[in-house]
Amino acid sequence: xxxxxxxxxxxxxxxxxxxxxxxCALRPLHLNVEEGEIFxxxxxxxxxxxxxxxxxxGLVYPTAGSARILGCEVNDPRMKAQIGFLxxxxxxxxxxxxxxxxxYYAQLSGMAARDRERQVSExxxxxxxxxxxxxxxxxxxxxxxxxxxxxxxxLHNPRLLFFDEPMSGLDPIGxxxxxDLMEELKNAGKTVFFSTHILSDAEALCDRVxxxxxxxLRGVGAVADLTSSVESKVEVIWRxxxxxxxxxxxxxxxxxxxxxxxxxxPETSQEVLIDALRRDRLRIVSVTPIRTSLEEYFVQxxxxxxxxxxxxx
Amino acid sequence: xxSRIPYIASNTFREAVRDRVLYNLIAxxxxxxxxAILVGQIxxxxxxxxxxxxGLTAVSLFGVVIAIFIGIGLVSKEIxxxxxxxxxxxxxxxxxxxxGKFFGLAGTLVVNTFFMAIxxxxxxxxxxxxxxAADLWVLAALYFxxxxxxxITALALFFSSFSSPLLSAVFAFSLFVIGSFAEDxxxxxxxxxxxxxxxxxxxxxxxxxxxxxxxxxxxxxGQAVAARLIASExxxxxxxxxxxxxxxxxxxxRRNLK
Numbered sequence: 001x002x003x004x005x006x007x008x009x010x011x012x013x014x015x016x017x018x019x020x021x022x023x024c025a026l027r028p029l030h031l032n033v034e035e036g037e038i039f040x041x042x043x044x045x046x047x048x049x050x051x052x053x054x055x056x057x058g059l060v061y062p063t064a065g066s067a068r069i070l071g072c073e074v075n076d077p078r079m080k081a082q083i084g085f086l087x088x089x090x091x092x093x094x095x096x097x098x099x100x101x102x103x104y105y106a107q108l109s110g111m112a113a114r115d116r117e118r119q120v121s122e123x124x125x126x127x128x129x130x131x132x133x134x135x136x137x138x139x140x141x142x143x144x145x146x147x148x149x150x151x152x153x154x155l156h157n158p159r160l161l162f163f164d165e166p167m168s169g170l171d172p173i174g175x176x177x178x179x180d181l182m183e184e185l186k187n188a189g190k191t192v193f194f195s196t197h198i199l200s201d202a203e204a205l206c207d208r209v210x211x212x213x214x215x216x217l218r219g220v221g222a223v224a225d226l227t228s229s230v231e232s233k234v235e236v237i238w239r240x241x242x243x244x245x246x247x248x249x250x251x252x253x254x255x256x257x258x259x260x261x262x263x264x265x266p267e268t269s270q271e272v273l274i275d276a277l278r279r280d281r282l283r284i285v286s287v288t289p290i291r292t293s294l295e296e297y298f299v300q301x302x303x304x305x306x307x308x309x310x311x312x313x
Numbered sequence: 314x315x316s317r318i319p320y321i322a323s324n325t326f327r328e329a330v331r332d333r334v335l336y337n338l339i340a341x342x343x344x345x346x347x348x349a350i351l352v353g354q355i356x357x358x359x360x361x362x363x364x365x366x367x368g369l370t371a372v373s374l375f376g377v378v379i380a381i382f383i384g385i386g387l388v389s390k391e392i393x394x395x396x397x398x399x400x401x402x403x404x405x406x407x408x409x410x411x412x413g414k415f416f417g418l419a420g421t422l423v424v425n426t427f428f429m430a431i432x433x434x435x436x437x438x439x440x441x442x443x444x445x446a447a448d449l450w451v452l453a454a455l456y457f458x459x460x461x462x463x464x465i466t467a468l469a470l471f472f473s474s475f476s477s478p479l480l481s482a483v484f485a486f487s488l489f490v491i492g493s494f495a496e497d498x499x500x501x502x503x504x505x506x507x508x509x510x511x512x513x514x515x516x517x518x519x520x521x522x523x524x525x526x527x528x529x530x531x532x533x534x535g536q537a538v539a540a541r542l543i544a545s546e547x548x549x550x551x552x553x554x555x556x557x558x559x560x561x562x563x564x565x566x567r568r569n570l571k
Binding site: 013054057058059060061077078080081083084085087089090091092093095096104105107108109110149152162 | 316317320321324327328331332394395396397398399400401402403404405406567569570571
């Protein structure tokens with residue numbers, strides 16, 4: 001059984017005050033996420049990632065289409081007892097202490113009274129906040145609030161986790177901790193669906209990813225499969241302090257540094273370039289294949305100008 | 314009752330307490346002390362009447378202000394701050410959230426009224442040196458005031474389920490003022506003719522009838538409150554508040570939480 005089945009989910013908002021006009025936030029989205037996988041939902045800012053998550057959480061209603069989570073309808077309370085959700089830039093009741101907040105969420109999740117105290121304390125330790133349970137949340141930093149957000153999502157030991165930009169606001173150590181936690185969750189048999197625009201995180205963690213842009217699904221699959229579809233490139237370095245004219249036609253972007261020249265060319269042009277360098281009696285220093293990253297696939301799926309604005313790697 | 318409603322209600326109560334809403338009790342205590350001392354000096358023979366009138370009117374106004382200004386933010390603040398997302402992503406139905414919020418604020422107002430009632434009785438004891446049997450009817454007046462709070466809280470929640478906090482406050486306060494003159498509105502409707510009569514009668518029965526829930530004046534004069542009136546007003550307040558809550562739930566169930 002798929003953990004998440006999305007069948008043509010569509011969302012159109014009406015914008016404008018006097019003259020309402022439709023704005024499509026999500027075009028018909030079809031997507032399946034299998035149980036036990038870490039699934040990355042990637043896209044630049046405003047692509048429709050948060051809208052999709054809100055639709056799956058039942059916070060907004062779809063204009064068309066439907067979704068099933070763990071085999072249940074989106075608003076089924078039995079299903080909601082088995083999922084955890086971390087919203088983007090979470091904000092909590094700041095008059096509560098971390099322990100009070102998590103105890104409240106444990107009550108709402110239907111956790112037995114005898115387990116609450118132990119589970120709250122355990123989960124605070126798991127997200128690296130073992131000593132601040134008694135502190136009011138209004139005194140927490142952004143990174144600490146993000147950790148509390150993760151704690152409330154995993155508190156009731158859910159089968160399926162939805163994280164909206166989980167690395168947001170975290171320092172490098174915090175990001176590493178979250179990556180480790182997600183690996184742990186996967187090893188424990190949980191399914192993790194997370195949205196991000198930080199591609200290196202997705203590449204390091206995900207079994208599969210989907211790329212969404214302007215509310216439209218642009219690609220879905222395993223990272224290796226997606227990147228293999230991008231044309232491979234090689235880096236060629238040779239001795240010299242200028243670029244011969246016949247080489248310039250083969251490699252447009254050549255960089256001269258001291259006594260060496262570096263060029264990156266498509267793998268298909270590699271042999272022609274090497275032959276040209278040999279004809280000019282230039283000494284080749286190295287020929288290195290360049291691993292295609294998810295970023296290159298991502299950029300290919302987006303218009304270059306928009307990708308540059310929305311993506312950090 | 315759903316098992317989650319008490320948790321939402323107790324969290325709402327805790328929020329009100331931690332946000333220092335009960336600090337209004339200090340202002341109320343100062344008001345009652347001042348009134349008791351002043352009334353003792355300037356009133357001859359009507360000290361009790363003045364203290365009961367002043368005290369119960371203050372209880373009512375303090376409570377209405379709290380009910381409106383907290384009630385209008387109960388839903389909109391949770392949406393604006395996005396605290397609602399982590400609540401509704403759990404096995405919590407939207408109606409449970411609304412009903413829990415209602416009981417939380419209603420509980421806050423009952424506790425607040427309890428402490429204010431103590432201040433009123435202490436002021437009464439100060440000016441008349443001893444309690445009288447008729448003072449028991451002050452409790453009936455306080456009960457009626459609580460019934461008013463239930464209606465106002467439900468209305469504030471109703472308005473906040475679809476409009477901005479400012480507009481919700483205007484709507485709720487307007488209804489409180491109009492409802493305080495509901496009997497006059499009904500009298501006007503009876504005298505009017507044609508379409509005006511129909512419109513005025515409709516409006517008179519649509520707005521909450523706070524004037525029939527106001528027995529402060531008669532209680533201050535030592536008059537009893539009939540058991541039948543208590544029963545009918547209780548039923549009226551419960552039905553009215555329930556209808557306003559149902560309206561809030563119906564709107565909130567369909568709302569997109571952007």
